[in-house]
Amino acid sequence: MADLTTQYLGLDLENPIIVGSSGLTRSADAIARCEAAGAGAVVMKSIFEEQIEKETKEITSHVANVTWHPEAAEYVQTYSRENAVDKYLKELRAAKKAVKIPIIASVHCVSAGAWTEFIRRLEAEGADAIELNLFVMPSGVERAGDRLEQVYFDVLEKLLPTVSVPVSLKLGSYFSGLAHTLVKLGQTGLAGMVLFNRFRAPDIDIENMSIVEADNFSSPTEYVHSLRWISILANRVSCDLAATTGIHDGETVVKELLAGASVVQVCSSLYKNGMGRIDEMKQTLEKWMDEHGFDSIDDFRGNLSQSETANPADWDRVQFMKMSLQM
Template identity: 45%
Template sequence: MADLSTKYLGLNLKNPIIVGSSPLTATLDSLKKCEDAGVGAVVLKSIFEEQIEGESDAAVDDSQEYLVHADAYGFMKNSSKERAIDEHLTLLENAKKSLQIPVIASINCRENGSWIEYINRFIACGADAIELNHYIVAADRDVDGSAIEKNYLSLVKAARKKVSIPLSLKMGSSFSSLSNLLLKFDQLSIDGVVLFNRFYSPDIDTKNLSFTSAHMLSSEDEYAQSLRWTALMSEELRYDICASTGIYTGETVVKQLLAGAKAVQLCSALMKHGLTRVSKITAEVSSWMDAHEFTQISDFNGQLAQERIADPSRWERTQYMRTIMGGKKD
């Protein structure tokens, strides 16, 4: 019988399936359902610094008629922020009391600011690890690529100074030299990265000539980018890689593990097909391992990473012409 247990961020997981930050991890009831479905760990729904600021501003706007004193504005704004933060902290505390699997707290932060306070409070409430969720839309033409990378490095450096528990970063892929940046994170002693985040994307409604949002859930063919970068970097980094986006089947999980991922995060597959998909995926992974006579994940983890195959350049080729001409193999 295949043993699917693994380690991610130094945490013991009964299998490599993690439910990523999403509506599936936003309430205690849904978190319990995730555990009952058989996942290895959960990442709590992110606390959004921007959202908390927005909610506190809205609360102040709704109470304008009562703000006759100058001090009232600051009091109302701060109390509203505290309520929002307390809701997240209460969820974390209750999850830690109720669940046996690791609980990872997620913080979506804009700048090197109040998120540090959130981290300290999450740690005090018993989070098993912290996942930073950071994204910058490089839309300012006066800001060059190196400044964007420095922002990420500054974020990780500041967090590492404050966080004694495992620390990971969920990030996108839009960097001029992703491999170089990932190596620099290693120098800052981060414990893991999640490749890659799926961000909100704007769209246009041509019927109503209006702004709208694109479909947020991933499709089954979107795992290729995280697979490539996992394979390219897993053997070069001290820290763990967790693969994300487009992971729907046990076969895709096996691919990510062969490339060197220590775990995978699921969201869209579970949103579309329900939590019963977890047992289907783990059964597929177990069946594959039995067929190849692997007793544990470490027997094959990273076996097809770039440094461990005969032709490492395969992971770097784009092979555009070969693809459109029928996908002939070497």
């Protein structure tokens, strides 16, 4: 029988399927359901800087008619921040008692300062690793790419020396020199990178001519984006790579591992197909390994990465030249 154990961020995992940060991992009970379903690890729902700020505003707006003494306003804001923080720590503490699988805490941050202390508290509660969910929207026409990219390096430079558990960075793909930037980020001391976050996106309702939210769940064809970049970066970045977005079945898990991923993170497929999908993915992976004579994941991981394959140009191909001749 094939051995599905693997390592990610220096942690030992029973298998490479991680439940990604989402409502599926928001509480200790939810995390216990992930373990019961066979997940190798979980990434907790992120605690968001914006979420905490919103809570703070809601609390102060309940008493909008009161004229706030500046000190009192500051106290309430600190209190509600602590409240959100305490809730998160409480769920982590309970989850650590309830499950054996590694728990990766997730922090969405846009600056380093306020979170450094919080991350220490996550460590103290037993977080096995930290996933930083960091995104700078490159929509400002006046800001050049290098200035936007510098934000990522600035945050890591401040945070990494203060953290003793492994840290991974969950990223979008909006970088002007994607491979170059990710290689440089991989040299900062990160233990891993998660490629790529799937952001909430706007869509247009043409009947009402209004802006609406696009589907929050990925489709099974979206995995090709992370597959290409995992394959290009495998063996070139000095940290682990986790693949995410559009990984809906066991065949896709096999592909991402062949491209060079250490693990995969899944969300949408579990929302759509139920938690039983984790077991189906594991069975497909195990069967494929048995049929192809691989005893362990390390026996084939990265075999089709750009640096290992006989035809590296296949991963760079983007135009339709050949197809135009055929169609």
